[in-house]
Amino acid sequence: MTNSASTAFDVVVVGAGLSGIAAAHYLRTQCPERSFVLLEGRDAIGGTWDLFRYPGVRSDSDMFTLGYTFRPWTSDASIAEGGAIREYIRATAREEGVLPHIRLRHRVTGANWDPATARWCVQVDADGEPQAFTCRFLFCCSGYYDYAQGHDPDFPGRAGFGGRIVHPQHWPEDLDVAGKRVAVIGSGATAITLVPALAAQAAHVTMVQRSPSYIIALPGRDAIGRGLQRLLPRRLAYRLVRWKNILIATALYQLAQRWPRATGRWLVDQAERYSGAERRHLQPNYGPWDQRLCIAPDGDVFRALRSGRASIVTGQVEGFTPSGLRLASGERLDADIVVTATGLKLQLFGGARITVDGRPVQVGQSLSYKGMMMAGVPNFALAMGYTNASWTLKAELIARQVCRMLNYLRDHGLDVCVPVHEGDAGETRPALDLQSGYIRRAAGELPRQGSRKPWRIHQNYLRDLLALRLAPLRDGALRFGRQGEPVR
Numbered sequence: 141m142t143n144s145a146s147t148a149f150d151v152v153v154v155g156a157g158l159s160g161i162a163a164a165h166y167l168r169t170q171c172p173e174r175s176f177v178l179l180e181g182r183d184a185i186g187g188t189w190d191l192f193r194y195p196g197v198r199s200d201s202d203m204f205t206l207g208y209t210f211r212p213w214t215s216d217a218s219i220a221e222g223g224a225i226r227e228y229i230r231a232t233a234r235e236e237g238v239l240p241h242i243r244l245r246h247r248v249t250g251a252n253w254d255p256a257t258a259r260w261c262v263q264v265d266a267d268g269e270p271q272a273f274t275c276r277f278l279f280c281c282s283g284y285y286d287y288a289q290g291h292d293p294d295f296p297g298r299a300g301f302g303g304r305i306v307h308p309q310h311w312p313e314d315l316d317v318a319g320k321r322v323a324v325i326g327s328g329a330t331a332i333t334l335v336p337a338l339a340a341q342a343a344h345v346t347m348v349q350r351s352p353s354y355i356i357a358l359p360g361r362d363a364i365g366r367g368l369q370r371l372l373p374r375r376l377a378y379r380l381v382r383w384k385n386i387l388i389a390t391a392l393y394q395l396a397q398r399w400p401r402a403t404g405r406w407l408v409d410q411a412e413r414y415s416g417a418e419r420r421h422l423q424p425n426y427g428p429w430d431q432r433l434c435i436a437p438d439g440d441v442f443r444a445l446r447s448g449r450a451s452i453v454t455g456q457v458e459g460f461t462p463s464g465l466r467l468a469s470g471e472r473l474d475a476d477i478v479v480t481a482t483g484l485k486l487q488l489f490g491g492a493r494i495t496v497d498g499r500p501v502q503v504g505q506s507l508s509y510k511g512m513m514m515a516g517v518p519n520f521a522l523a524m525g526y527t528n529a530s531w532t533l534k535a536e537l538i539a540r541q542v543c544r545m546l547n548y549l550r551d552h553g554l555d556v557c558v559p560v561h562e563g564d565a566g567e568t569r570p571a572l573d574l575q576s577g578y579i580r581r582a583a584g585e586l587p588r589q590g591s592r593k594p595w596r597i598h599q600n601y602l603r604d605l606l607a608l609r610l611a612p613l614r615d616g617a618l619r620f621g622r623q624g625e626p627v628r
Contacts, residue, residue: 146175146177147271147272147273147274148273148274148275149175149176149177149273149274149275149276150171150174150175150176150275150276150277150546151167151171151174151175151176151177151275151276151277151278151279151546152176152177152179152248152260152262152273152275152277152278152279153167153176153177153178153179153279153281154178154179154248154278154279154280154281154282154489154490154492155178155179155180155181155187155280155281155282155283155490156178156179156180156185156186156187156233156242156244156281157185157186157187157188157189157190157229157281157282157283158186158187158188158189158206158229158531158532158535159187159281159283159523159525159531159532159535159539160178160180160185160187160281160282160523161178161185161208161229161232161233161236161238162208162281162523162532162535162536162539163178163279163281163523163535163539163542164176164178164233164236164238164241164242165208165210165232165236165238165539166536166539166540166542166543167539167543168236168237168238169210170540170543170544170547171543171546171547173550174546176241177241177242177243177273178238178241178242178243179243179246179247179248179262179264179273180242180243180244180245180246181245181246181247181248181265181282181287181490182244182245182287183244183245184244185229185230185233185242185244186225186226186229186230187229187282187283188283188285189222189225189226189229190226191287191309192222192308192309192311193222193311193313194308194309194311194330194333194334195311195317195334195337195338196221196333196334196336196337196338197221197222197333198219198220198221198222198333198437199219199220199222199225200329200432200434200435201529201530201531201532202218202219202358202362202385202389202530203215203217203218203219203220203225204218204362204365204378204381204382204384204385205382205385205386205389205529205530205532205533206220206225206530206531206532207228207378207382207532208232208532208536209382209536210236211232211235211236212374212375212377212378213228213378214369214374214378216361216362216363216365216366216369217360217361218358218359218360218361218362218365218385218437219358219360219435219437243266245266245267246264246265246266246267246271247264247265247490248262248263248264248282248489248490248492249263249264249265249491249492249493250262250263250492250493250494250495251263251278251492251493251494251495252494252495252496252497252498253495253496253497253517253518253519253520254497255496255497255518255624256623256624257623258276258518258519258555258556258622258623258624259274259275259276260274260275260276260277260278260519260520261273261274262274262275262278263492276519276555277519277520277521277542277546278519278520278521279520279521279523279539279542280488280489280490280492280520280521280522280523281523281535282489282490283523284486284487284488284524284572285484285485285486285487286484286485286486286487286491287487287490288491289309289310289485290307290308290309290310290482290483290484290485291482291483291484291485292307292480292482293480293482295457295458295459295460296458296459296460297459297460297461297466298459298460300460300461300462301460301461301462301463301464301478302462302463303463303464303475303476303477303478304476304477304478305477305478305479305480306477306478306479306480307479307480307481307482308330308334308479308480308481309484315477317338317341317342317477318341318342319342319343320342320343320476320477321342321343321344321346321464321474321475321476321477322338322342322344322345322346322475322476322477322478322479323345323346323348323464323465323473323475323477323478323479324338324345324346324347324348324478324479324481325348325349325457325465325478325479325480325481325482326347326348326349326480326481326482326483327347327349327350327351327352327353327434328353328431328434328481328483329353329432329434329435330481330483331347331349331481332353332355332434332435332436332441334479334481335347335441335444335450336436336440336441336443336444336450338479339444339447339449339450340444340449342449342477344449344450344451345444345449345450345451346450346451346452346453346473346475347450347451347452347453348453348455348457348465348467348473349421349452349453349454350454350455350456350457351424351425351454352421352422352423352424352425352452352454353424353431353433353434354404354407354408354411354424354428354431354433354434355407355411355422355433355434355435355436355441355442356407356410356433356434356435356436357410357411357414357436357437357438357439357442358435358436358437358438359437359438360437360438362381362385364381364384365377365381368380368381369381386529386533386601386602389528389529389530390529390600390601390602393429393528393529393599396427396428396429397429400427400428401427403428404424404427404428407428407433408422408423408424411442414439414442414443414446415441415442415445415446416442416445416446417445417451417452420454421452421453421454422452429528432527432528453467453471453473455467455468455469455471456468456469460478463475464478465478486585486586487585488503488522488585488586489522494517494520496516496517496518501514501516501517503585503586503587504585504586504587504588505588506587506588507559507561507568507587507588507589507590507595508571508587508588508589508595508597509559509594509595509617509618510541510594510597510604510607510608511524511534511538511571511589511597511598511604512524512538512541512542512608513558513559513618514559514587515559515560515561515595516558516559516560516561517558517559518556518557518558518627519556519557519558521538521541521542522538523535523538523539524538524571524572526599526601527572527599528599529599529601533601534601534604537601537604537605537608537609538608540608540609541608541609544613545557545613545618548613548620549620552620553622554620554621554622555621555622555623556620556621556622556623556627557613557618557619557620557627558618558619558621558627559594559617559618559619560617560618560619560627561595561617562617564592567590567591568588568589568590568591568595569588569589570586570587570588570589571586571587571588571589571597572586593607594607594615594617594618595617
């Protein structure tokens with residue numbers, strides 16, 4: 141059990157969400173001699189799945205891959221609602237003995253690497269009081285969203301709107317949509333989730349989109365998974381279903397990359413057939429997987445559109461009127477409630493300022509090493525998931541790799557590991573290679589990736605399995621050293 145008065149640890153994990161709990165599990169099981177603490181800025185664990193409480197919130201990946209390898213997801217619900225995921229994370233933390241290592245309301249505000257001591261000094265706002273922690277290794281598992289606020293454009297006329305305006309990131313518990321006209325601004329995963337959930341109660345829901353997104357209907361429950369769970373031992377069934385879903389998702393992504401026009405046409409054909417909506421409202425102006433696919437479990441959004449309880453309007457929102465929205469086309473849309481599902485704000489490290497020997501890390505100019513570390517930043521890792529698959533798949537690989545590095549340092553009497561970029565990494569681009577609005581808005585704040593390994597980030601679990609589980613640690617880029625000595 142972690143001493144609540146301790147501030148010196150081998151490892152500080154930032155964040156107690158999906159990634160942080162995975163990190164804690166692997167630290168406990170693979171590095172049992174290492175002391176560690178999870179610092180969570182909010183007053184509850186669960187991360188994204190505790191923060192978002194809007195109607196219909198659910199997983200955007202199947203639960204057999206979003207769930208942990210070490211704790212099988214036992215339901216046959218492939219796409220799970222947010223409350224079930226939140227409880228799954230909490231139950232995992234309890235059963236894995238992680239809870240004593242978590243300190244809530246401990247928000248990391250900064251961290252400095254001291255090469256003389258080979259330690260990080262971590263500045264923390266501990267429930268309003270400043271506190272300093274030290275650690276040998278800093279593992280950031282706080283995701284890349286700004287939990288304080290989402291992207292909420294200041295549309296003209298907003299103050300004069302006579303109804304209520306809400307952002308999904310801060311959904312009010314007292315909001316009653318029964319019998320109301322609701323306008324949802326946006327067409328991303330959040331909007332696609334909200335529309336059918338709101339349409340079940342509202343008089344009518346209109347999704348107002350600047351441009352369409354690709355939507356794919358998937359079964360809400362996994363029939364094959366249900367059958368395997370009945371016939372086989374739980375863990376074996378879970379592994380088989382997990383690998384089935386990994387391979388299907390990988391195949392779909394590869395199809396979209398190799399034959400984008402055909403894949404895009406197929407997706408739009410399906411959406412048009414199931415929804416009954418006009419094709420112009422369903423045809424994106426980008427290729428499949430240039431942005432993340434939106435999942436409609438059991439085609440719920442298509443059913444809402446076909447029933448007439450929901451509709452789509454495509455056009456640029458020019459501003460608010462006292463009774464609703466005004467589009468650039470001149471069209472006016474009356475609404476009692478407007479939901480600004482306009483996206484998220486990107487924020488790395490939970491907003492903490494990272495420095496090395498007092499010098500700020502220029503994140504936007506740093507090269508990402510295997511999608512988990514940054515060149516020139518010692519004893520530091522960042523848990524980042526996939527953009528085309530489950531977040532947990534990559535987060536677990538990174539957590540296991542961190543443990544592998546810690547054990548290597550121990551076994552060889554070393555103190556420091558740091559990626560060093562020498563030579564040509566090839567053409568660089570942002571680490572998150574998507575065209576989503578929140579990525580484009582913050583492209584300069586993201587680490588960069590090269591076109592050559594180990595600086596290239598593969599959105600491919602099978603490749604990462606080789607790179608992070610089987611490849612040698614000493615690959616020429618990852619260097620090691622002792623306290624006060626140069627790395628080599």
